[in-house]
Amino acid sequence: MARLRVWDLPTRLLHWLLVIAVVGLIVTGNLGGAWMTSHFRLGYAVLALLLFRLAWGFVGGYWSRFSRFIYSPLTLLRYLRGQSMPEHELGHSPTAALSVFALLLVLSLQVVSGLLSDDEIAFTGPLSRFAPSEWVPLATAYHAEWGKLVLIGLVVLHLLAIGYYKWIRKTSLVAAMITGDKTTDLLQPASRDGLAQRVLALLLAIGCVAIAAFVASL
Template identity: 85%
Template sequence: MARLRIWDLPTRLFHWLLVLAVVGLVITGNLGGEWMTLHFRLGYAVLAFLLFRLAWGFVGGHWSRFAQFIYSPLTLVSYLRGQSRPEHELGHSPTAALSVFALLLVLCLQVVSGLLSDDEIAFTGPLSRFAPSDWVSLATAYHAEWGKLVLIGLVVLHLLAIGYYKWVKKTPLVAAMITGDKTTTLLQPASADGFAHRILALVLAIGCVGIAAFIASL
């Protein structure tokens, strides 16, 4: 048995910061009023996080790259039938990969719809003035109603899956996302997580924050 670095530090920071931001968005969005100023700021933060994760999916640590958890339909079916490969339990399994991509997609839709929203009272997304009025109306309705419910539903399913892995499969997913490591007998590559790797992540993060700030200033 040996400890293997699965989740590099940038991936772990992204994960927990995104969790805090999404919780804050749901709370401030429901409170409304003066809390909407913070809601907008958290939305721009999530935009930066998502831009970073999309880039990190190509240059990040081995197990954080999209290429490592894009599975074929045949692999997914085999996994659901109990015919999984041992390495599936190191990074994202086929079902966990579906959850990750679904959350990223819904979060992207929620952020874009927020940027296009206009409540016609006090708060207007920075991109709303560039879109047709019917697009703005649709984005506003989606962001405040359907999109929020879909996002909350996916988060609940994600938490239930974590509970299933912890209490049924005896796999502590949360611990690995905190320490970055898993104990295994498999000979698999570790995720790069050295100084140069983290500097690359910092440069990417700064660029993503800059893009989000530019959009916010429109």
């Protein structure tokens, strides 16, 4: 048995920053009023984080790349039947991959719909004036109602999955996302997590923040 670096530092930081931002979005969105200023800022933060995750999915650590957890329907079916491969437990398993992509999709829809929203009182998304007039009320309704409920539902499912792995499978997903390492006897590549990767991540992060700031300035 040996320790294998699975989650590189940029991936771990992204994960925990996204957790904080999403919780903050849900809380500030429900409080409303003066809290909406913080809600907007957190929304731009999530936009930057999503852009970073998209880029990091192609150039990040071995186990963080999309190519490592895009599975065929047949692989998913076999996994659900209990015919999993050992390496599935190192990175994202087929079901965990579905959860990741679902969260990324729903968060993206929530951010985009927020940018297109207009409550016709005090808060207007920066992209609402560029969208067709019939899109704005639909985006507003989705963002404030259906989208929020779907996002909360996925977050709850994510927490239940963490609890299942912790208490039933006796595997701590949280610990691995803190340390970056998993103990295994498999001969699998480790994620690169040196200075070069971290400098690259910093440059990408700066670019993503700049894009989010530009959107906010529109």
